[in-house]
Amino acid sequence: MDRRKEYIRKIPGKNDTVPEQVVARGEVLIAYSDCYDCHREEKKSKGPAFSDIAERYPIQPAYRDLLARKIISGGFGSWGNPVMSPHPEVSMEDAQTMVYYILSLKYRPLQ
């Protein structure tokens, strides 16, 4: 397996469609939080690139909730060593909306 495949560890599965308003709201929520301190859209920073996260996870409720809980609780171990800080002030609903924005990047070739 090549290095990139090993890093992404793509999970096979169908993708649900996400309404455009949800994606747009997720983008705003992320912009107003501290996510971009550690993440960038297409490049690895302290945290994995959002486009790499989108490549790994199918858009399905189970993965949406897994990732939303990780945004709220923080954690490590999925992408290498650094730890993601917890965001207890973010509601489950807002975290799910942020996840939809991140995962929808799989449909948008980045310029």
Ligand code: HEC
């Ligand atoms: C202090 C730095 C930091 C901040 C701030 C941060 N992250 Fe992260 N994030 C990380 C790191 C590091 C990882 C990789 C953790 C791992 O390997 O499990 C990560 C992983 C993730 C993942 C993937 C989790 C997984 O298990 O695959 C998502 C989704 C995510 N971040 C979203 C966000 C969102 C949304 C915000 C803003 C609310 C945010 N992050 C803020 C550092 C950060």
